[in-house]
Amino acid sequence: MVELLKTDLKRVFKDKLLFVMGILAVVFALLTPLLYAVIFSVGNLSSEPMFASLMYSKGHFFEIFSMTSDMGLIVPVLLAIVLCKDFSHGTVRNKIIAGKHRSSIFLSMFITCALVLVSVIMLSAFLSLGISLIFFDYQATPFTMADFGYFMASLAFEVLVLLFMAALLSWLCACMKNVGIAIVLYVAFTFGLLIIGSIIQVCTGILQSAGGNDALLDVLKVLDRINVGMSTMHIGVGNSYTLSDVLYLTLTPLTGILGFLGLGLLTFSKKDMK
Secondary structure: OHHHHHHHHHHHHHOHHHHHHHHHHHHHHHHHHHHHHHHHHHOOOOOOHHHHHHHOHHHHHHHOOOOOOHHHHHHHHHHHHHHHHHHHOOHHHHHHHOOOOHHHHHHHHHHHHHHHHHHHHHHHHHHHHHHHHHHOOOOOOOOOHHHHHHHHHHHHHHHHHHHHHHHHHHHHHHHOOOHHHHHHHHHHHHHHHHHHHHHHHHHHHHHHHOOOOHHHHHHHHHHHHOOHHHHHHHOOOOOOOOHHHHHHHHHHHHHHHHHHHHHHHHHHHHOOOO
């Protein structure tokens, strides 16, 4: 397993697409805060609720971890191309012939995917935070040790979302014969979560304004919270987490991670490698 992981990481680090990911991480980290600075300087948007979180560096930082952010979409697509080269070049077949277990091959692919995804997104997020702090305050109130604890907890929750993305991507790359299909399905799944989450939030807003059924509202709120695609909307937006927040933000992505890894192991164990 360790030998496989070293081989996979070495192959990824030699791939030019990793360099492209790094360049994009830096470019988006530089341009996004500058864009927000220009937008807020020319327009009076501070009173608009939808722009409230973007008035501070904290909002810019956590936005990058979203599954539908620029980096949240581009990096997985490029990673899918890199991972699927193992299949198109016959590398996976050679590993199996060499006596490597299929489960070890798949788990090595997942760990490699997770390490690269987390590293690139973290690079972009922290660079963006550094640039953003030149133009914006971190938050409306002074930063305290309690805020640091909240920041670290939020970061841990975001990493779980990234691991969820890595597990989904690894499963698709392992079970699909064509990288294009894997990418289309990943993007479709991501936007599917976003669309479903948006519909749920719209329905919740309508019911609340109309004084709707409390039981139905509770169901909609639960559906909203278990949607991993929308979980970043609940991360880094306050100053503390309740017990229910912690349970939703840990158990939901963990369930998805274990589910996709299970599907990946099952699919890959039966995949015809001819």
